[in-house]
Amino acid sequence: xxxxxxxxxxxxxxxxxxxxxxxxxxxxxxxxxxxxxxxxxxxxxxxxxxxxxxxxxxxxxxxxxxxxxxxxxxxxxxxxxxxxxxxxxxxxxx
Amino acid sequence: xxxxxxxxxxxxxxxxxxxxxxxxxxxxxxxxxxxxxxxxxxxxxxxxxxxxxxxxxxxxxxxxxxxxxxxxxxxxxxxxxxxxxxxxxxxxxxxxxxxxxxxxxxxxxxxxxxxxxxxxxxxxxxxxxxxxxxxxxxxxxxxxxx
Numbered sequence: 001x002x003x004x005x006x007x008x009x010x011x012x013x014x015x016x017x018x019x020x021x022x023x024x025x026x027x028x029x030x031x032x033x034x035x036x037x038x039x040x041x042x043x044x045x046x047x048x049x050x051x052x053x054x055x056x057x058x059x060x061x062x063x064x065x066x067x068x069x070x071x072x073x074x075x076x077x078x079x080x081x082x083x084x085x086x087x088x089x090x091x092x093x094x
Numbered sequence: 095x096x097x098x099x100x101x102x103x104x105x106x107x108x109x110x111x112x113x114x115x116x117x118x119x120x121x122x123x124x125x126x127x128x129x130x131x132x133x134x135x136x137x138x139x140x141x142x143x144x145x146x147x148x149x150x151x152x153x154x155x156x157x158x159x160x161x162x163x164x165x166x167x168x169x170x171x172x173x174x175x176x177x178x179x180x181x182x183x184x185x186x187x188x189x190x191x192x193x194x195x196x197x198x199x200x201x202x203x204x205x206x207x208x209x210x211x212x213x214x215x216x217x218x219x220x221x222x223x224x225x226x227x228x229x230x231x232x233x234x235x236x237x238x239x240x
Contacts, residue, residue: 017141020187047183
């Protein structure tokens with residue numbers, strides 16, 4: 001059961017990375033839009049440490065405006081970036 | 095195949111010169127007793143593969159033709175996963191664990207190879223003795239072939 005649906009505005013949680021992460025530093029605390037749902041899979045935080053049958057969560061593709069990610073972004077206002085998160089990294093945008 | 099770099103004092107000196115060149119060109123000197131600021135602690139926890147936003151040189155867009163050892167490395171990593179010894183996410187974590195000097199100082203598939211080697215040793219699937227014996231065996235074979 002997915003907590004978010006396509007079109008939802010979500011903010012990436014700012015949790016410290018401990019030796020490994022799939023959540024890029026430049027997305028922490030930034031807000032984007034869910035554009036696709038991905039099937040449940042074992043979260044990277046478990047797989048990375050040998051828990052191959054660890055906790056499973058839905059994954060989401062989130063689209064950000066490049067200007068929301070990079071303060072000095074010099075490209076077009078329409079430019080976007082998409083990346084993927086497990087559910088634990090996202091919360092509803094306030 | 096070249097003889098081992100530690101075989102004489104002059105080649106050992108050359109090796110050490112090369113090892114020193116791996117060190118970062120600029121680094122903060124830590125004082126003793128060792129204390130660091132919160133900002134620096136957070137910077138130290140930054141994961142080495144998370145390079146987005148860092149300055150870098152121009153990207154080489156030429157198509158790379160994989161060498162035999164690179165293909166073998168990829169196959170070995172896949173076979174280790176197939177037999178349940180790791181998954182690709184664990185490999186990536188282990189590449190980070192190599193530390194910045196090795197992470198940025200070794201070719202892409204050399205990182206895979208180092209991560210695989212340490213995994214095999216960590217999990218007791220090979221012993222250091224077995225690994226060194228095999229390396230010597232291959233070195234001798236290559237020297238005869240050369």
